[in-house]
Amino acid sequence: MSEEKSNNFIEEIVEQDLKEGKYKRILTRFPPEPNGYLHIGHAKSICLNFGLTMKYNGDTNLRFDDTNPVTEDTEYVESIKEDIRWLGFSWINEFYASDYFERLHEFAIELIKKGLAYVDDSTSEQIALEKGSHTTPGIENKYRSRSVEENLQLFAGMKNGQFKEGEKVLRAKINMASTNMHMRDPVMYRIKYAYHHRTGDKWCIYPLYDFAHGQSDSIEKITHSVCTLEFVPHRELYDWYIKELGIFPSHQYEFARLNMTYTVMSKRKLLQLVNEQFVSGWDDPRMPTISGLRRKGYTPSSIRLFCEKIGIARRDNLIDISLLEFCIREELNTTANRRMAVINPVKLIIENYEDGRSERVTLENLPNEPENVREVSFGREIYIEREDFMEIPVKKWFRLAPGQMVRLKGAYIIKCERIEKDQSGEVSCIYCSYFPESKSGHDTSNMKVKGVIHWVHALDCVPAEFRLYSHLFKSENPALESGDFKDDINPDSLIVKRGVIENGMKTSPYGNHFQFLRNGYFCVDKDSKAENLVFNRTVGLKDSFVPQKKN
């Protein structure tokens, strides 16, 4: 009974290749650079790469693209592995581009010997200048015609530390007039006296992305090397190295990267938000990182569902963040236990309810599971949400207002008799009467009320901190804003509230998900302690109530 889902264009290619017998088995790879945390855009790529080989019975390698020792770190390696596992995927091999430094070095020598690579003594500025522009071809410099022997000798010198950083590079000899800038004698190796997180001080020359990625794919015999659209112009070079080296022909296919409203996806910008402390860290719940979403209360399956829903194509896109929110609501609606929490409390006293009396009322943990219940304490003094009372109600106001009646969820119908205000004019207490025969489950009152509100017994509750998150940025596409993207940060992206919650929540461990009735889905934050419960709002409930103008 599964609904037909059409293949995306990469699945079409894979099916075709399999059908034609081009490959017996496919192999993909996920190639992160360990210089930052994974974000929801990476999740799209992960779901694609691993999803492809799950669907077509192949394997996926995890390969760290660690060719730039100055920005990379093992902290990132560990977080990346954790995030992929958490998303529910497992790789068959864990590889590192640095595993291939020896091989890559041999490849470079091979190209020098073929007369296809040369050592250039120019400065980076000179090289950039000689590259020309989109409209003018580049020019060939004097080092381009060095002999094979000289190149071999100089490259050995580079490797052996005879030159300073920036003094020399190894370049491929391709075509300085190509319309593709990447083919104008791209740099293959540069000198860097930097400690590498895996190879230590063994090397002082490091290959660039283009000279490492395709060959790494080839060494691993990757059949389908999937990446994002910015790499389209690199494909010609990717193919060139593979062809000239005569190695296994991996193929590159590109899809459009994910963009999402009200957030940024560039690692550079995310790093800036962390470093400049606009957020508390990579796992701040406002970050679009996997770890941030996890802390905010997103589940692996909700993220996978999201990735499935956004699809794979080649056109630029800006996904509405409401789709992500839909995916987590849909799941949590069926799995998250209901609890009552009052985030912005105001006291309510039921004057005709005997002082000192209390009783237990029964509430469902999950709708549609009538057996699955808990008991909650009820009494004369309770807290309700400040927003559930309006002194001068708007039209179609179903909640509490002077003289108006409402049901307390799972308990009685009450009627607002009068209110009390403090010096500042704010409501400090709401006085009500209740109808004893209206008790939930035993209601003989025959009364009908439109509104049902949640509440917490004042004598049997615990204080709690609620962290209410909203969009990190004010505009839909912060990347498009001119000037500093940080000026667009939403000052209200985190609002901390102190309220109360029904008793019995003290021992909920980190990560547990709840629906706080009428307030939204929340999870226990890692900062939560028995003395100070902390809940993160994962996402609010849909709210179709739009206040009309006052009556």
Add this chain to the structure above:
RNA sequence: UGAAAUAUAGCUUAAUGGUAAAGCGUUAAAUUUUGACUUUAAACAUGAAGGUUCAAUUCCUUCUAUUUCAACCA
């Protein structure tokens, strides 16, 4: 003044040389002890111009718009 990629409802993704489909979002209504969920309904699309054709969103040409490309980053 270059090259490449892309263009289907508000967003995302389908499909087809012959009635353009779905999810999200939006708007109504029903239901409801969560103004949630659920159910029902509604509105909204093939960038433009030519050409081939009985018939073009699909094929061809041109135009326009958007994105990407000149790091010793990936």
